[in-house]
Amino acid sequence: MRHPMLTTASMLAVLALAGCDNAPRETEQATDTSNQKIITLGEAQNHPARSTSNKLRDEFRNPVETLQFFGIEPDMTVVEIWPGSGWYTEILAPYLQAQGQLYAAHFPASDTRSYYAKSRQDFAERLSNDPYFSDVILTEFAPLADSDIAPPASADMVLTFRNLHNWYMAHGEEGVEGAFSDFYEALKPGGVLGVVDHRLPEDRPDEDMASTGYMKESWVIEQAEQAGFVLDASSDVNANPDDTADHPRGVWTLPPTLRLGEDNRDYYVGIGESDRFTLRFVKPETTNE
Template identity: 90%
Template sequence: MKHSMLTTASMIALLTLTGCDNAPRETEQAADTTAQQIMTLSAAQNNPARSTSNKLRDEFRNPVETLQFFGIEPDMTVVEIWPGSGWYTEILAPYLQAQGKLYAAHFPASETRAYYAKSRQDFADRIISDPYFSDVILTEFAPLADSEIAPPGSADMVLTFRNLHNWYMAHGEEGVESAFNDFYEALKPGGVLGVVDHRLPEDRPAEDMASTGYMKESWVIEQAEQAGFVLDATSDVNANPDDTADHPRGVWTLPPTLRLGEDNRDYYVGIGESDRFTLRFVKPEITSE
């Protein structure tokens, strides 16, 4: 973050030193806006609503850099898919509270499985009890359910963090296809879909996606494009070259799950969280013939 702000300041200083006294005012204003955006995200990252245990994950999940890459702005309408206990919501909710709108598309209200029902209820309770969450709009999402995660064509951005593998493992290609279709429906033309998930090396068999929790980046891009999205940019902000993606219990071998318990715990803690791809897609603008 400091690096980004220094880069902006250095750019302006360089223009001055090289005699560009008449550089367009718009350039400086754009630089100031970018710096202010970073500061605002930083404030949201460090707000009192965030738990200590969640903050410990920042070094692996890089929330400020990830959200900046997606191009989030404080006046946007954003949909977070399957927020769980609210790891990213703790940043998104205060960031968007004053000027924007946040939909949290959680597990369906009709869900009867204990874990999913409790997770949704705990999240709903937090909306009532936590002032930082008070303006979050609770909706729902389930693959193959034609979910209305937000009013059609209303969202500037849809975000999904480490969820695609769940839908694939439960419903195969059809589950991921259904998800992308729902996201496309909710977004405005020109809206952004941000995707983060665990990366399966391209030379590994595609069948490994069915059980390891890792997904091939190329496959995910193909599925999104089939739904109508255009790949706008990729980032390695959440890459981890120490992760070989070939662990005994899949991605859950690594932190924070550590499914092997004490077996080689120090080794897996040393690897850190998984290697992840970070993708930004755009819903094309409507063009007149």
């Protein structure tokens, strides 16, 4: 069993851009006026909103421990970036429903590529039909589009799970810079950015980030700090020392994708899901803006 390990660091800098028309409930004024029960993260993990198949991945994604590390509270305004089919949304939406507010910044509505369009449509339909998702506000995000993920300086927390590598592979350093800029703009001073992604060993060439799906933790920290964030802490809650990050089809060689099919399947299943870094950044309370 893996146990969290924390480290701390700090630095300063600045960036900003974004906006949205939908105003959230202010967390300092939040009260349980909806007759919804305030629940714990443990109760959210076992909530009826969650599918059985998603629960099976808790062993690798450690959702309660990860969200506890980020410092989430039930009265927060939270932005989830690229929620996909809603794996984390199934936990976040019930947890925040009574007192908080969840923004789901999905793929842009203008994206007509079949995977992206269908994913957003399916998610939007669930927001309309699932009572546990009824209070979620659907916005959108693209790393170079000045995205309106939430009103400026409104969010207590922005969360992104295993997404940075997609933006880097598609747009390079500029894509990651654009993402961090949008996140910085949406957060309140003192707000938290939580980042999880597949970890590339530090002794590997930077060029490997362009094709493997793995990212260097030090590089991600540097990019976030250049955007104005301060690294508050890191955790090994999602670490997997059995993952060597040198597989034939990159991170997609491992579960759940298993891109090699039956070729060495038992071996890759035995490794489990990828080794991941988990980072907590903070937007400074005061800046030089």
